[in-house]
Amino acid sequence: MLLDPDAPFEAADIRISGDTIVEVGPNLRAQDEEVLDATEKLVMPGLINAHTHSGQSLDRGLVPSLPLDLWLMWVVYGGVKQTPDEAYTTAAAGALEMLHTGCTAVLDQAWIPTADFEAHSDAIMSAYADLGLRATVAAMVQDRDVYESFPLDLVPDHPVPAPLSRPEDPERLAEQVATFIDRWTGKREQLIPIPGPSAPQRCSDEFLARIAEVAAARGIKVHTHLLETKSQVFATRHRYGKSVVEHLADLRLLGPQMSFAHCVWLDGSEYKTLRDAGSVLVHNPISNVRCGSGLLPLGPLLRMGMPVALGADGAASNDNQNMFEVLKFATLIHTLYGDFRQWPPATQVWRACLRGGAAAIGQAIGAIAPGAKGDLVVLGLDRHALRPKEQMVTSLVMAEHGESVETVVVGGTVVLKDGRSTRVSESDLIRRSRAFMTRANDEFDRRKHIYGSAEALISAMLDEVTARDLPVHRLAAVDGFEDFEAPIV
Numbered sequence: 001m002l003l004d005p006d007a008p009f010e011a012a013d014i015r016i017s018g019d020t021i022v023e024v025g026p027n028l029r030a031q032d033e034e035v036l037d038a039t040e041k042l043v044m045p046g047l048i049n050a051h052t053h054s055g056q057s058l059d060r061g062l063v064p065s066l067p068l069d070l071w072l073m074w075v076v077y078g079g080v081k082q083t084p085d086e087a088y089t090t091a092a093a094g095a096l097e098m099l100h101t102g103c104t105a106v107l108d109q110a111w112i113p114t115a116d117f118e119a120h121s122d123a124i125m126s127a128y129a130d131l132g133l134r135a136t137v138a139a140m141v142q143d144r145d146v147y148e149s150f151p152l153d154l155v156p157d158h159p160v161p162a163p164l165s166r167p168e169d170p171e172r173l174a175e176q177v178a179t180f181i182d183r184w185t186g187k188r189e190q191l192i193p194i195p196g197p198s199a200p201q202r203c204s205d206e207f208l209a210r211i212a213e214v215a216a217a218r219g220i221k222v223h224t225h226l227l228e229t230k231s232q233v234f235a236t237r238h239r240y241g242k243s244v245v246e247h248l249a250d251l252r253l254l255g256p257q258m259s260f261a262h263c264v265w266l267d268g269s270e271y272k273t274l275r276d277a278g279s280v281l282v283h284n285p286i287s288n289v290r291c292g293s294g295l296l297p298l299g300p301l302l303r304m305g306m307p308v309a310l311g312a313d314g315a316a317s318n319d320n321q322n323m324f325e326v327l328k329f330a331t332l333i334h335t336l337y338g339d340f341r342q343w344p345p346a347t348q349v350w351r352a353c354l355r356g357g358a359a360a361i362g363q364a365i366g367a368i369a370p371g372a373k374g375d376l377v378v379l380g381l382d383r384h385a386l387r388p389k390e391q392m393v394t395s396l397v398m399a400e401h402g403e404s405v406e407t408v409v410v411g412g413t414v415v416l417k418d419g420r421s422t423r424v425s426e427s428d429l430i431r432r433s434r435a436f437m438t439r440a441n442d443e444f445d446r447r448k449h450i451y452g453s454a455e456a457l458i459s460a461m462l463d464e465v466t467a468r469d470l471p472v473h474r475l476a477a478v479d480g481f482e483d484f485e486a487p488i489v
């Protein structure tokens with residue numbers, strides 16, 4: 001049975017030639033192709049994870065729930081500095097987890113250390129090539145120190161913190177990104193290198209303007225974070241003297257080439273500007289709750305025709321890379337506000353994952369139709385009864401974790417068969433992953449130390465942010481309880 005957002009839910013055959021679906025219909029006659037028998041199974045387009053950070057794939061269970069600005073100290077500045085070999089391992093581990101849980105394409109905003117740009121970026125691309133996952137890799141860099149990106153001015157007489165990163169030359173950094181893109185473009189159809197500046201407030205305008213040129217000259221996409229937290233509204237308003245969305249337009253970084261992760265704290269007119277520009281918004285509901293960032297208005301955004309994709313975000317703010325969990329969470333969390341008749345149903349969230357994800361990546365994926373890439377997931381039906389389409393999708397979104405995933409095809413190639421990778425030794429990868437996780441565990445005290453040195457100033461800043469009102473509200477208000485002073489264990 002084929003389960004596609006726009007096609008009837010019925011039994012049919014799929015013919016793939018090269019990496020593309022060329023025919024879909026009943027009783028197709030096999031020519032000289034390999035035949036994959038999916039009788040009594042369900043076949044759906046592979047899920048699309050439109051925002052993650054591969055370097056965090058094994059950073060799970062070690063990060064406390066913290067507001068993003070403090071979380072950055074744990075994860076980015078306190079995190080283990082990976083070797084290229086370890087970057088390969090973490091990217092491969094994330095890719096394997098995605099394949100096991102029915103995801104066939106990722107937009108990985110991968111942090112690349114500038115001192116080791118080529119080896120590190122090549123390691124990540126090689127991991128995706130080896131595992132067979134379709135990957136758009138957005139080279140994540142920034143040329144400003146993280147402290148410059150915080151609204152520290154809100155804290156009266158605050159100490160001036162020592163920078164946490166060395167200064168970067170914007171021109172040289174843009175050149176490194178451009179070189180990476182040119183080295184990998186066209187090498188493999190499934191791997192797309194693009195720029196991924198970390199966030200506007202973490203980059204200089206000179207660097208962002210150069211990135212806009214690099215992308216325009218090559219006709220490629222750009223991916224970045226945008227207004228994930230309330231503190232970023234204050235930081236960007238203060239810096240630009242206007243909305244960061246208007247500022248991005250000035251820098252030629254609004255348009256259909258852009259996808260923006262998070263977009264929690266935009267106001268109505270900013271969302272409209274993004275929609276009118278044809279940009280894609282990537283919703284990361286688990287990460288946004290894990291870091292207390294807030295909740296964007298998903299239902300209203302979908303109703304206004306905003307292209308919305310879904311992302312797991314890095315494992316350090318999610319703890320896994322399971323897109324079925326993201327689908328379920330996105331379906332559940334938006335029942336906390338608004339008219340119940342307008343809660344986005346599971347079917348709409350699933351469609352957003354496929355359609356929005358395809359738009360963010362810019363390839364013909366997320367569909368079972370002639371012309372689409374042959375990215376398919378075959379699921380067993382032991383855990384799901386066959387039922388009408390809408391309930392079938394709801395059953396997958398609400399009750400599936402990936403246990404039913406049997407076979408995964410990416411670009412017409414079987415990359416997972418009977419639940420095992422056809423490309424790499426999973427036990428070897430587990431051994432490598434364990435070695436890295438042990439090293440990360442051993443550095444726990446160092447992380448605590450780096451976090452501790454930043455905690456007082458950032459906490460004071462967050463208190464100032466909390467005390468101030470904005471025209472938009474994205475955090476829950478729960479009241480009517482006593483605050484008992486029991487110790488938190």
Ligand SMILES: [Zn+2]
Pocket residue numbers: 051052053109225261313314
């Ligand atoms: Zn992110």
